[in-house]
Amino acid sequence: MKNKKNENTESLILEAAKSIFQTKGMNGARMQEIANKASINKAMLHYYYRSKQLLFEAVFKNAFSLLAPQLNTILNDDSSIEEKVRNFCSNYISFIIKHPYLPNFIIQELNRNPNFILKMKDNIGFPNTEKFKKQVVLEIEKGIIKPIKGEQLFINIMALNVFPFVAKPLIQTLIDVEDEEFEQIVEERKTEVADFIINSIKK
Amino acid sequence: MKNKKNENTESLILEAAKSIFQTKGMNGARMQEIANKASINKAMLHYYYRSKQLLFEAVFKNAFSLLAPQLNTILNDDSSIEEKVRNFCSNYISFIIKHPYLPNFIIQELNRNPNFILKMKDNIGFPNTEKFKKQVVLEIEKGIIKPIKGEQLFINIMALNVFPFVAKPLIQTLIDVEDEEFEQIVEERKTEVADFIINSIKK
DNA sequence: ACATTTGTTAACCAATTGGTTGAACTAATT
DNA sequence: AATTAGTTCAACCAATTGGTTAACAAATGT
Numbered sequence: 001m002k003n004k005k006n007e008n009t010e011s012l013i014l015e016a017a018k019s020i021f022q023t024k025g026m027n028g029a030r031m032q033e034i035a036n037k038a039s040i041n042k043a044m045l046h047y048y049y050r051s052k053q054l055l056f057e058a059v060f061k062n063a064f065s066l067l068a069p070q071l072n073t074i075l076n077d078d079s080s081i082e083e084k085v086r087n088f089c090s091n092y093i094s095f096i097i098k099h100p101y102l103p104n105f106i107i108q109e110l111n112r113n114p115n116f117i118l119k120m121k122d123n124i125g126f127p128n129t130e131k132f133k134k135q136v137v138l139e140i141e142k143g144i145i146k147p148i149k150g151e152q153l154f155i156n157i158m159a160l161n162v163f164p165f166v167a168k169p170l171i172q173t174l175i176d177v178e179d180e181e182f183e184q185i186v187e188e189r190k191t192e193v194a195d196f197i198i199n200s201i202k203k
Numbered sequence: 204m205k206n207k208k209n210e211n212t213e214s215l216i217l218e219a220a221k222s223i224f225q226t227k228g229m230n231g232a233r234m235q236e237i238a239n240k241a242s243i244n245k246a247m248l249h250y251y252y253r254s255k256q257l258l259f260e261a262v263f264k265n266a267f268s269l270l271a272p273q274l275n276t277i278l279n280d281d282s283s284i285e286e287k288v289r290n291f292c293s294n295y296i297s298f299i300i301k302h303p304y305l306p307n308f309i310i311q312e313l314n315r316n317p318n319f320i321l322k323m324k325d326n327i328g329f330p331n332t333e334k335f336k337k338q339v340v341l342e343i344e345k346g347i348i349k350p351i352k353g354e355q356l357f358i359n360i361m362a363l364n365v366f367p368f369v370a371k372p373l374i375q376t377l378i379d380v381e382d383e384e385f386e387q388i389v390e391e392r393k394t395e396v397a398d399f400i401i402n403s404i405k406k
Numbered sequence: 407a408c409a410t411t412t413g414t415t416a417a418c419c420a421a422t423t424g425g426t427t428g429a430a431c432t433a434a435t436t
Numbered sequence: 437a438a439t440t441a442g443t444t445c446a447a448c449c450a451a452t453t454g455g456t457t458a459a460c461a462a463a464t465g466t
Contacts, residue, residue: 009413009414024230024315025228025230025315027227027228027230027231028230028315030452030453030454031453031454031455032452032453032454040414040415041414041415041416042415042454042455043414043415043416043455043456043457044413044414044415045454045455046454046455046456047412047413047414050455051454051455052453052454052455071377104314106373107369107370107372107373108311108314110370110372110373111307111311111369111371111372112227112228112231114372117372117373117376118376121376127377128379129377129378129379146402148395148399149388149391149395151378151380151388152388152391152392152395152399154377154378155366155367155374155378155388155392156363156396156399158366158370158374159362159363159365159366159367160359160362160363162362162366162370163358163361163362163365163366163369164358164362166310166314166366166369166370167310167313167361167365167369168314169310169313169314169317169320170309170310170313170320171358171361173320173321173324174274174330174332174357175332175354175357175358176331176332177354185352185354185355185358188352188355189355189358192351192352192355193359196351196355196359196403197403199349199402199403199404200399200400200402200403201402212443212444233422233423233424234423234424234425235422235423235424243444243445244444244445244446245424245425245445246425246426246427246444246445246446247443247444247445248424248425249424249425249426250443250444253425254424254425255423255424255425
């Protein structure tokens with residue numbers, strides 16, 4: 001076997017890189033800062049990941065592979081729209097509270113380099129909205145929910161869940177609350193958002 | 204009087220800086236690139252704005268002063284909640300279509316430096332949600348709308364309007380549509396979002 | 407035991423980048 | 437015409453930064 005430090009160092013680097021990239025972005029992150037965080041020499045970053053770009057891509061893929069399964073719960077689950085919405089809002093907000101920088105990181109870096117997501121699309125497990133859209137059509141036909149395009153409903157669900165995390169500094173200042181109260185408001189949204197959506201679409 | 208080129212160059216720089224900063228952010232922007240865009244020498248940027256930081260702040264304030272009045276329409280207007288929501292969704296989405304990079308720019312840079320917004324707070328015209336919150340309480344008492352916290356309703360309105368622009372690359376890939384169709388979906392949201400909100404809160 | 411591979415570091419390098427300088431240019435003012 | 441004040445530029449500078457190198461240390465295999 002190899003040096004046992006090997007695996008240790010590699011994941012140590014990834015963890016440090018995750019933390020720096022997710023808070024400062026590709027452009028704001030410094031290789032030296034990542035090395036410091038991992039308590040190793042800067043040359044090691046290149047030894048294990050060759051370049052800043054490749055290290056960044058490793059972090060990004062790692063982040064996206066964490067997010068994708070969350071989205072798939074609402075897209076591929078077999079329960080009713082109402083159940084899915086209630087489940088998703090609660091679980092997804094819990095998930096983001098645990099990974100607060102994640103959605104913003106992904107959104108920001110995809111804006112910086114939009115065709116970067118194409119590399120992800122090939123992976124199995126990449127979220128697909130087809131099943132969800134069909135289900136929306138079906139429940140409308142059955143008279144369970146009011147007419148709405150699947151795409152619009154999906155965007156609304158995402159927006160209501162994710163936006164408070166992405167725009168936290170702006171929103172927090174606009175509604176003039178401190179951290180503690182903001183966290184409480186976000187916590188409330190686990191059910192608040194679900195109710196808001198169901199109220200709107202349920203017949 | 205001074206050289207008449209003066210004012211011209213200064214606003215030329217601001218326009219170029221706006222374009223570069225809003226697409227690449229503070230960290231991604233290069234002074235040389237801004238100078239190129241303005242077709243002037245790099246030294247001129249420092250002659251008129253002293254430093255990258257100050258040039259950036261000028262751009263940021265400019266952007267924020269464009270956004271603030273938009274928010275104030277829904278916060279300070281005297282019409283009913285329903286009217287305000289319908290008006291705001293239509294006007295705000297039209298506004299962002301004209302300035303597509305603006306919301307993301309503001310959100311991104313506030314995440315990078317959260318206490319930057321405090322400098323804005325002093326300015327008159329900084330959006331304040333007090334009146335809106337009172338109106339929500341009032342319309343609930345009158346039985347016009349269902350119970351909901353003003354803060355939550357405000358966050359929902361913002362989220363549904365802004366999120367598609369902020370997360371465009373992600374959403375567009377997830378729902379698998381090309382630019383043209385995405386623009387059409389966004390256009391639909393001028394009324395779609397308003398209906399969605401009203402449906403949810405109207406008694 | 408010894409050679410080879412793998413892991414780690416300090417020092418170094420070339421390119422980039424924000425910022426400065428001093429001279430040249432322009433247009434009012436005296 | 438000379439002076440003055442503001443404007444513009446080419447060249448330069450120091451610091452930062454991603455990346456490399458060469459030597460050393462620690463495992464591993466034979």
